[in-house]
Amino acid sequence: MRSNLFEVEHEDFRAAFRAFVSAEIAPNANAWEQAGIVPRELFTAAGEAGVIAMEVPEEYGGGGAPDFRFSAVVAEEIGALGISGAGLGLATHTDICLPYLTALGTPEQKKRWLPALASGESIAAIAMTEPGTGSDLAGIATTARREGDSYVVDGAKTFISNGINADVVITVVRTDRESRHGGLSLLVLGRGMAGLTRGRNLDKLGQHAQDTAELAFDGVRVPRENLLGEEGGAFRALVANLPQERLSIAVLALGAARTALAQTLEYVKGRKAFGQPIGSFQNTRFVLAEIATEVAVAGSHVERCVQAHCAGELSAEEAAQVKWWCTELQGRVIDRCLQLHGGYGYMREYPIARAWADARITRIYGGTTEIMKEVVGRGLGL
Structure with missing residues (x-):
């Protein structure tokens, strides 16, 4: 269409x-x-x-x-x-x-x-996730206490995309221990600040070219003018921006699924078994027919969500729906396409193998599938 x-x-x-x-x-x-x-x-x-x-x-x-x-x-x-x-x-x-x-x-x-x-x-990065805190943003423990015209930051972050390359790190910190949601603020930390150290470039299952690092803050002194937005306003800002992040992940996931389908169609037309192309087998036709249909239906919904977001109408619940649905679809599609490649699909020289490894994280970052379902469920009044 x-x-x-x-x-x-x-x-x-x-x-x-x-x-x-x-x-x-x-x-x-x-x-x-x-x-x-x-x-x-x-x-x-x-x-x-x-x-x-x-x-x-x-x-x-x-x-x-x-x-x-x-x-x-x-x-x-x-x-x-x-x-x-x-x-x-x-x-x-x-x-x-x-x-x-x-x-x-x-x-x-x-x-x-x-x-x-x-x-x-x-280069920019945003530091939310901590060793002991993932999707529960209100549980962030990295602290920033006021000392004169500065904040002093202590704590640690992990799984930070662009963590090695980043010069500007938007960091979620706790400025008020008494308020779980209202005690969070955003501070912009910069390369070279004393006490800011970067750990190793984490060894991941996929997406190897994306640097992903641990960050540690030991008495990092940050000027008050590096406060982004209002003190205590981080949670509202995160809630406002996460729908766009989740929609972007959904769009990427759908693009990866479409490409896996196209690559697999080409492969099954050329690969032969028992003297005929494996694409001629009924099982292959049915599997790819199912994939093509699921991708087409998801594409229509993603398009509607993008339109809603451009109009300022995409809700947090709708963003959660499209994120978990499309990333689960991505994983399901690529896994089935890899199966149709047989043993060659397990070889990293084939694009489908790298796509399979790269796809696994999309059901985790930006909010796990389970958290997305929790967001949707709460939106239903449950």
């Missing part, structure tokens, strides 16, 4: 992003997977190509286009092109981190941080 979601400018942007991937990511993807990190130059190249920071106002060096459909194009292409390891750093920088700065930053803060982030000279 023909999509009505994207307009000419979005398709032009898609072409530009594909050209960027072809020139900058595709030739290097395997090397970056082995290295476990992308070079910082990838971000500056993305800035020069104009494929990051589309929502940042032009006065701060961005694209001046606060239209989520540009972000949806990037997420879709990251999933479709099989570059989730290398591409997710860019998506984290643009879709997850920058909205906090554009929405909550003062004019002085925007002038200080946004130009370098828009150009890719600086």
Whole structure:
């Protein structure tokens, strides 16, 4: 079915992003997977190509286009092109981190941080998860106590995307021990601050090119002017921004599922068993017919959710629904497609193998499937 979601400018942007991937990511993807990190130059190249920071106002060096459909194009292409390891750093920088700065930053803060982030000279990360706290954001234990004109931060974070490369780290801290939700604030920490240390680049099952690190804070002194938004306002800000993050994950997951289907269709038409293409077997036809139908139905719903988000109408519950549904679909589709590849599907030289490993995390990050169902259930009044 023909999509009505994207307009000419979005398709032009898609072409530009594909050209960027072809020139900058595709030739290097395997090397970056082995290295476990992308070079910082990838971000500056993305800035020069104009494929990051589309929502940042032009006065701060961005694209001046606060239209989520540009972000949806990037997420879709990251999933479709099989570059989730290398591409997710860019998506984290643009879709997850920058909205906090554009929405909550003062004019002085925007002038200080946004130009370098828009150009890719600086790289952003957001630090929420802690060794003892995952989806329960209200359980965050990293503290920030006031001392004169500064906050002193102590604690630890883990599983931080862009954690090694990041220059600007939006950090969720506890500024009030008495209030579970209202005691959280956002502080922007920077590379080089005394007491801020980075642990190892974590060895993950998939998405190897995405640097993911542990961060430790030992008496880090942060200027009061690095408070983002109001003190005690972090939980509201997180709740407001998480739907976009979850929708982006859903779009990426759907793109990956579509690509797995396309790759598998091509494979089963050429691979022979018992003297005939395995695509001619009834089981193969039925499996792929089921996958094609599920992907098509999910695509229609994702498109509606993107439209709702652009109109400011996507609820937290709806974002949770589309996130858990599409990521579970991604895992299910890629697993069935790998099965149709037989033994070759288990070989990392085949794209389906890497897609299978990369897909497993999408049901965890951004809120696990179980937490998403909890959000939906509470929305039902249960």
